[in-house]
Amino acid sequence: MKLIEAKIIFDADDIKKTQEEIESVFYEFGAQGLKIEEPLENKNPLDYYRDERQFLMRDYSISSYFPMNFYADRKKEMYRKAFEEKFQDRDDVVYSLDFYELEEEDYQNAWKKYLYPEKVSRRFVVKPTWREYEAEKDEVVIELDPGRAFGTGSHPTTSLCLKLMEDYVKGGESVIDVGTGSGILMVAADRLEADEIWGVDIDELAVESTKENLELNRVSTEKSKVFKGNLLEIVKEKKFDVVVANILADVILMLLDDMARVIKKDGLIILSGIIEDKVTEVEEKIKSAGFEILEVKKDKEWRAIAARA
Numbered sequence: 001m002k003l004i005e006a007k008i009i010f011d012a013d014d015i016k017k018t019q020e021e022i023e024s025v026f027y028e029f030g031a032q033g034l035k036i037e038e039p040l041e042n043k044n045p046l047d048y049y050r051d052e053r054q055f056l057m058r059d060y061s062i063s064s065y066f067p068m069n070f071y072a073d074r075k076k077e078m079y080r081k082a083f084e085e086k087f088q089d090r091d092d093v094v095y096s097l098d099f100y101e102l103e104e105e106d107y108q109n110a111w112k113k114y115l116y117p118e119k120v121s122r123r124f125v126v127k128p129t130w131r132e133y134e135a136e137k138d139e140v141v142i143e144l145d146p147g148r149a150f151g152t153g154s155h156p157t158t159s160l161c162l163k164l165m166e167d168y169v170k171g172g173e174s175v176i177d178v179g180t181g182s183g184i185l186m187v188a189a190d191r192l193e194a195d196e197i198w199g200v201d202i203d204e205l206a207v208e209s210t211k212e213n214l215e216l217n218r219v220s221t222e223k224s225k226v227f228k229g230n231l232l233e234i235v236k237e238k239k240f241d242v243v244v245a246n247i248l249a250d251v252i253l254m255l256l257d258d259m260a261r262v263i264k265k266d267g268l269i270i271l272s273g274i275i276e277d278k279v280t281e282v283e284e285k286i287k288s289a290g291f292e293i294l295e296v297k298k299d300k301e302w303r304a305i306a307a308r309a
């Protein structure tokens with residue numbers, strides 16, 4: 001199969017900030033394994049001989065990859081629109097977005113080599129399907145075939161969610177995962193003995209990937225359901241004991257009132273994907289939506305919050 005590389009080449013007044021903004025857009029659409037290239041700051045002529053390509057590079061670039069399939073054109077359009085909305089009225093950023101076709105083999109072999117089972121929380125170990133792993137007592141293994149939708153467990157936003165779920169999900173709950181990506185948090189909910197597990201995602205690829213990963217991890221189809229769409233479209237009357245959502249802060253801010261609508265009395269929300277600059281705004285919104293904050297967990301620049309209805 002072929003893959004498409006979506007490559008943004010950019011220049012900006014504040015490179016670091018723009019880099020983060022571009023990463024956020026890719027990340028919001030479920031991208032993982034971004035390739036970031038930066039020109040050398042101080043060009044030592046010796047570097048020319050070490051790496052000619054890097055030495056000659058003048059621009060910053062960030063690439064993300066997705067499969068070339070039925071949805072590829074839609075995905076390209078989504079990226080074009082998202083970057084246009086982000087940067088069209090800005091004088092401090094210039095960018096170009098291009099798409100390149102690659103053979104998946106080249107890409108697969110390049111990144112598969114570096115993926116190993118990884119212990120991402122106190123109990124959860126995420127294991128790529130092609131590796132062997134013998135679980136220690138008390139460890140819970142989640143098997144994934146990464147590369148299609150976001151959620152391998154190694155991203156801080158996912159591992160923060162898994163850590164909070166491990167601490168707060170006791171078993172027997174109904175859980176909804178908003179922005180399920182690879183379905184990793186749904187599998188985790190199953191391993192924590194939740195009784196009923198729903199997942200929603202606006203991306204068709206994520207829904208497909210979740211279904212595959214639920215099957216791979218033998219999560220019963222009687223207790224799990226996955227839907228394409230957002231919370232408002234999918235959940236009309238039903239209420240849940242737990243809502244988990246690892247999505248960007250701006251999306252969380254939009255969804256919080258809806259979360260309050262679908263949560264049972266004394267239910268729990270676990271929110272991740274919140275960049276540190278946005279945490280105060282999200283905390284305020286959590287409180288005004290009627291929740292009490294129980295805990296804020298940190299990993300690098302990311303924050304995750306557990307709150308009670």
Ligand SMILES: C[S@@+](CC[C@H](N)C(=O)[O-])C[C@H]1O[C@@H](n2cnc3c(N)ncnc32)[C@H](O)[C@@H]1O
Pocket residue numbers: 027028029030149150151152153157158161177178179180181182183184185200201202203206229230231246247248251273
């Ligand atoms: C960062 S990924 C999280 C994946 C996985 N839950 C994890 O924790 O690793 C965010 C996911 O949210 C989805 N998403 C973004 N906005 C959404 C919305 N309004 N409603 C539902 N899903 C959304 C994206 O398609 C993407 O798959």
